[in-house]
Amino acid sequence: DAGVIQSPRHEVTEMGQEVTLRCKPISGHNSLFWYRQTMMRGLELLIYFNNNVPIDDSGMPEDRFSAKMPNASFSTLKIQPSEPRDSAVYFCASSLGNREDRLTYEQYFGPGTRLTVT
Amino acid sequence: KNQVEQSPQSLIILEGKNCTLQCNYTVSPFSNLRWYKQDTGRGPVSLTIMTFSENTKSNGRYTATLDADTKQSSLHITASQLSDSASYICVVSAAAGNKLTFGGGTRVLVKP
Numbered sequence: 001d002a003g004v005i006q007s008p009r010h011e012v013t014e015m016g017q018e019v020t021l022r023c024k025p026i027s028g029h030n031s032l033f034w035y036r037q038t039m040m041r042g043l044e045l046l047i048y049f050n051n052n053v054p055i056d057d058s059g060m061p062e063d064r065f066s067a068k069m070p071n072a073s074f075s076t077l078k079i080q081p082s083e084p085r086d087s088a089v090y091f092c093a094s095s096l097g098n099r100e101d102r103l104t105y106e107q108y109f110g111p112g113t114r115l116t117v118t
Numbered sequence: 119k120n121q122v123e124q125s126p127q128s129l130i131i132l133e134g135k136n137c138t139l140q141c142n143y144t145v146s147p148f149s150n151l152r153w154y155k156q157d158t159g160r161g162p163v164s165l166t167i168m169t170f171s172e173n174t175k176s177n178g179r180y181t182a183t184l185d186a187d188t189k190q191s192s193l194h195i196t197a198s199q200l201s202d203s204a205s206y207i208c209v210v211s212a213a214a215g216n217k218l219t220f221g222g223g224t225r226v227l228v229k230p
Contacts, residue, residue: 004161043162043207043220056217091161109161 025094141208
């Protein structure tokens with residue numbers, strides 16, 4: 001099992017540019033989560049999907065952020081336009097849950113994408 | 119407001135010694151509590167998850183306790199090893215709305 005795959009691992013971009021982060025969840029998992037981690041704010045849940053449908057996006061900081069999950073094996077997190085305060089490590093995680101309380105199930109994290117916006 | 123507070127923020131222990139990390143929460147209604155270990159430069163890895171009815175759960179040298187009445191949890195590391203050097207994050211899930219609240223983490227450094 002390859003685990004959760006994220007790309008790129010590192011991204012450096014200039015302010016105002018569009019950034020797209022990619023995630024491939026573990027095969028067979030039906031929930032996918034995007035997190036952001038900074039020294040100041042720690043780990044924050046941005047959005048999560050169940051069966052490719054966004055369930056809760058209340059953690060998305062603002063309209064510059066958008067996430068999609070076109071199929072069960074791929075998701076993207078896009079920032080447009082990017083700003084220096086978006087610099088962080090972005091994690092994708094997946095889990096398998098068949099009940100309403102889908103957050104009960106263990107989440108498996110990817111290695112993260114370290115984003116630097118200059 | 120749902121909050122999770124972890125203490126201490128950081129600690130240094132000698133290899134072979136035990137240590138205990140604390141997590142206090144105000145999340146309500148409570149669904150479950152997890153402890154994660156995060157090595158530098160890597161994603162968090164789940165150590166334990168406990169629901170309301172569970173008050174102790176072990177994973178090797180890691181033992182988590184939960185007191186749902188006082189809304190406190192602890193993570194005890196027995197006979198620490200250098201590989202235990204990491205950040206440990208407490209995460210509490212609220213039953214209503216499937217919300218997660220994260221603690222700030224405790225950074226542990228094990229010295230030889």
